[in-house]
Amino acid sequence: MTQYVLKRIFWALFVVAAVITGVFVLMFGFGDPAQATLPRAGPEQLEDFRRKQGLHESLTVQYLSYLGVTPCVREASPKWNEDESKREHCGLLQGDFGESYGHKEPVARVVWQRLPRTLLLSGIALTIEIILGLLFGILAATKKNSWFDTGFMASAFLGISLPTFVTGPIFLLVFAFLYGWFPVGGYGVDFWDHVYHALLPAFTLAIVGAATYARIMRSEMIETLRSDYIRTAKAKGLSHFQVVVKHGVRNALLPIVTLMGLSMAILVSGAIITENIFAWPGMGSLAIESIHNLDAPTVLAVVLIFSITVQIGNLLADIAVAYLDPRVRLGG
Numbered sequence: 313m314t315q316y317v318l319k320r321i322f323w324a325l326f327v328v329a330a331v332i333t334g335v336f337v338l339m340f341g342f343g344d345p346a347q348a349t350l351p352r353a354g355p356e357q358l359e360d361f362r363r364k365q366g367l368h369e370s371l372t373v374q375y376l377s378y379l380g381v382t383p384c385v386r387e388a389s390p391k392w393n394e395d396e397s398k399r400e401h402c403g404l405l406q407g408d409f410g411e412s413y414g415h416k417e418p419v420a421r422v423v424w425q426r427l428p429r430t431l432l433l434s435g436i437a438l439t440i441e442i443i444l445g446l447l448f449g450i451l452a453a454t455k456k457n458s459w460f461d462t463g464f465m466a467s468a469f470l471g472i473s474l475p476t477f478v479t480g481p482i483f484l485l486v487f488a489f490l491y492g493w494f495p496v497g498g499y500g501v502d503f504w505d506h507v508y509h510a511l512l513p514a515f516t517l518a519i520v521g522a523a524t525y526a527r528i529m530r531s532e533m534i535e536t537l538r539s540d541y542i543r544t545a546k547a548k549g550l551s552h553f554q555v556v557v558k559h560g561v562r563n564a565l566l567p568i569v570t571l572m573g574l575s576m577a578i579l580v581s582g583a584i585i586t587e588n589i590f591a592w593p594g595m596g597s598l599a600i601e602s603i604h605n606l607d608a609p610t611v612l613a614v615v616l617i618f619s620i621t622v623q624i625g626n627l628l629a630d631i632a633v634a635y636l637d638p639r640v641r642l643g644g
Contacts (some may be wrong), residue, residue: 320630324623331619332612336378339608341371348606349413364388365413380405404616410609414602419613422598427617429499430594433510433517433587434579441518441575445525446568452526453533464526471523476582480516480589487512497591513590517582521575525568532564573629580618
């Protein structure tokens with residue numbers, strides 16, 4: 313088990329490193345952050361900006377410095393020194409994401425202000441999609457071929473087909489503008505107000521995941537309820553509820569656990585669109601804002617956090633599946 317976990321961690325780190333490298337090359341190798349940040353500046357101002365941010369160095373030197381492998385090349389950093397022998401490292405290995413071009417402050421401070429908001433939104437969305445998905449999937453399986461099952465399948469197909477940039481504006485128009493049940497947008501002032509503001513965007517974000525969970529749970533439950541051990545449990549005199557919950561649900565959860573890890577990527581990508589629709593000041597809106605302004609240090613920090621989140625979700629899913637199903641082989 314330990315060898316398997318270490319192997320998965322190694323590949324997760326490799327994927328994160330590859331993503332960061334690719335985004336770094338695209339941002340600094342094919343774009344001009346100085347020109348994007350100062351569109352009306354003259355040549356001298358642009359050169360001064362590049363020198364302060366280390367953009368005058370080669371791409372390789374910038375990358376190694378960004379990682380924290382080599383000394384700092386950003387003159388704006390307090391760790392930079394005119395004497396090269398006295399320069400300190402200022403990169404990811406030192407927990408330094410650089411300075412935001414747009415916010416004029418450390419990227420770490422900008423990110424940590426936005427990250428809890430996205431975690432709250434994603435946490436509520438994940439809770440909604442798991443509860444609704446499992447509940448409707450189990451009910452549809454126990455009422456196979458009924459009107460409920462038919463209606464559910466049609467609704468689930470519709471939920472999977474409609475992207476968040478379609479459902480988001482519709483929900484915003486109906487439930488916020490017309491009925492006024494939810495705020496039009498924003499974040500709120502205290503914790504419960506934050507939760508209240510997050511309900512509508514979280515529900516929008518959870519629709520695709522809930523429909524996917526429900527369809528898979530229905531399929532697995534139908535297959536499980538046909539098994540020999542289910543017939544044996546019924547023959548022992550167990551109630552229908554005990555058969556479904558104690559024996560059926562437990563054995564049908566295996567693909568759901570795997571899907572939970574994979575859904576982290578869906579929540580991350582969906583949050584970028586949903587947060588902008590509902591004016592939710594989280595990491596998704598920060599990503600769009602930073603890409604528009606070519607704020608390279610902030611974009612890299614957002615991509616790093618999102619990629620780490622996805623890899624952690626996949627790793628936890630793999631470990632959970634290994635514990636739930638002893639038939640999973642971890643070696644070799």
